[in-house]
Amino acid sequence: MTKKVLISGASISGPTTAYWLARNGFDVTVLERASELRLGGQNIDITDAARDIVELMGLRDAIADRHTGEKGLRFVDEDGEVQGSFPVDQEVTWTREVEILRGDLAKLIVDACPDSVDWRFGDHITALEEEGDKVRVEFAEGEAETFDIVVAADGMNSGTRDLIVGDDQTEDYLGCWASYFTIPRYERDNDWWNWYTSSNGIIVFLRPDNQGTIRASVNFLSDDSNPDHMSLEDKKRILKDKLRGSGWESDRVAHDLDGVDDIFLGPLHQVKADRWSSGRCVLTGDAAYCPTPYTGMGTTLAIIGSYILANELAAHDDHKAAFDKYERKFRDFAEKSQKLWPGVPDLAYAESEWKKYLINLGAGLAASAPMQKLVALFDGGDDENDFELPKYENRAARETA
Numbered sequence: 101m102t103k104k105v106l107i108s109g110a111s112i113s114g115p116t117t118a119y120w121l122a123r124n125g126f127d128v129t130v131l132e133r134a135s136e137l138r139l140g141g142q143n144i145d146i147t148d149a150a151r152d153i154v155e156l157m158g159l160r161d162a163i164a165d166r167h168t169g170e171k172g173l174r175f176v177d178e179d180g181e182v183q184g185s186f187p188v189d190q191e192v193t194w195t196r197e198v199e200i201l202r203g204d205l206a207k208l209i210v211d212a213c214p215d216s217v218d219w220r221f222g223d224h225i226t227a228l229e230e231e232g233d234k235v236r237v238e239f240a241e242g243e244a245e246t247f248d249i250v251v252a253a254d255g256m257n258s259g260t261r262d263l264i265v266g267d268d269q270t271e272d273y274l275g276c277w278a279s280y281f282t283i284p285r286y287e288r289d290n291d292w293w294n295w296y297t298s299s300n301g302i303i304v305f306l307r308p309d310n311q312g313t314i315r316a317s318v319n320f321l322s323d324d325s326n327p328d329h330m331s332l333e334d335k336k337r338i339l340k341d342k343l344r345g346s347g348w349e350s351d352r353v354a355h356d357l358d359g360v361d362d363i364f365l366g367p368l369h370q371v372k373a374d375r376w377s378s379g380r381c382v383l384t385g386d387a388a389y390c391p392t393p394y395t396g397m398g399t400t401l402a403i404i405g406s407y408i409l410a411n412e413l414a415a416h417d418d419h420k421a422a423f424d425k426y427e428r429k430f431r432d433f434a435e436k437s438q439k440l441w442p443g444v445p446d447l448a449y450a451e452s453e454w455k456k457y458l459i460n461l462g463a464g465l466a467a468s469a470p471m472q473k474l475v476a477l478f479d480g481g482d483d484e485n486d487f488e489l490p491k492y493e494n495r496a497a498r499e500t501a
């Protein structure tokens with residue numbers, strides 16, 4: 101009998117789960133709280149075994165075509181003077197080989213899903229109740245329905261996670277907030293990832309894209325780990341308050357916020373759930389094991405985890421056996437990927453002119469020719485996967501082989 105699955109969240113992990121489930125004959129509905137697909141965000145990296153999965157999904161060339169052409173990372177001061185430069189072809193580089201705008205990747209995966217997938221926007225789950233061999237789902241807007249399986253793929257601040265694992269989770273707050281949004285590109289902008297550290301505890305990134313706009317990110321220290329729901333206008337107000345008088349392009353970014361219609365903003369938490377499932381409901385992606393952007397592993401974990409979850413469900417009639425296998429195969433890697441370098445993220449922020457000076461000095465030193473040579477000595481150029489991807493004998497794998 102065809103199993104009916106509801107997936108909450110249409111970003112990276114939701115559509116990846118939908119792709120593999122639908123290719124294996126499941127009846128899939130994806131529910132997204134926003135009124136349309138959210139296409140914002142900066143460049144994200146696809147690393148490790150996630151590269152093999154996007155290849156299995158037939159997306160490798162399309163991803164390569166959408167490369168942003170970012171030349172590398174530059175630390176700049178308040179006058180835009182370059183303090184340290186890490187071009188893509190250097191030993192120490194922050195721009196990865198396989199990188200794509202988050203929104204482009206989300207759209208590619210959604211478009212690759214079979215037509216059978218039902219996409220619903222502008223609604224969210226309000227209650228989950230197991231009834232025999234089904235889950236009864238209540239929605240904020242639509243009529244209640246029953247499904248065989250419910251997947252929470254709704255991100256770091258997943259409300260569905262609470263309904264599934266309750267208190268069996270911790271959210272380790274990193275002491276800072278991040279934001280991502282898109283602003284107009286000016287003539288003075290360039291094709292570098294420009295990183296500006298202000299002395300008032302904020303960091304501003306401006307990065308190029310392939311669409312003639314600029315991807316902005318404003319990051320700041322804050323004691324508030326649990327804000328109330330923020331409207332778009334609330335988010336703009338918070339960001340403008342932070343940007344005011346912070347130097348470099350801050351005033352321009354504050355001004356450009358007026359025309360922005362989608363902002364990802366919130367405190368950064370590492371999500372650590374003691375279990376990833378309960379009954380017929382299960383977590384994937386940031387909802388289950390958000391590592392935060394400070395690891396560069398969020399999208400990689402979302403792709404690998406969702407691939408394993410969907411293929412284990414396809415391989416087992418018993419959902420419990422599938423959830424157990426998913427967790428057994430992937431938990432170690434997900435937990436290791438959450439490891440932060442000592443001092444991250446605190447070291448990156450400056451709350452004095454002196455610390456700002458030290459950060460820029462450090463960037464200059466790290467980017468210097470002697471340091472690059474030293475790193476080259478220790479770096480074997482090893483690009484092997486750390487995670488060994490399980491092989492699945494299912495229809496999707498056979499068709500794309």
Ligand SMILES: Cc1cc2nc3c(=O)[nH]c(=O)nc-3n(C[C@H](O)[C@H](O)[C@H](O)COP(=O)(O)OP(=O)(O)OC[C@H]3O[C@@H](n4cnc5c(N)ncnc54)[C@H](O)[C@@H]3O)c2cc1C
Pocket residue numbers: 108109110111112113114131132133134138139140141142143144202223224225253254255256257258259260280363364384385386387392393398399402
């Ligand atoms: C708009 C946006 C921009 C981003 N930009 C960046 C970036 O520039 N750099 C970076 O490192 N990471 C960024 N991220 C986070 C990044 O996408 C994830 O860390 C990673 O790819 C894992 O993806 P995910 O699908 O598990 O979670 P997410 O990408 O966070 O997606 C969760 C999805 O669920 C939706 N959602 C939330 N609550 C509900 C609900 N209750 N019901 C239904 N749907 C819900 C959200 O709108 C979103 O579409 C961004 C996320 C979003 C949503």
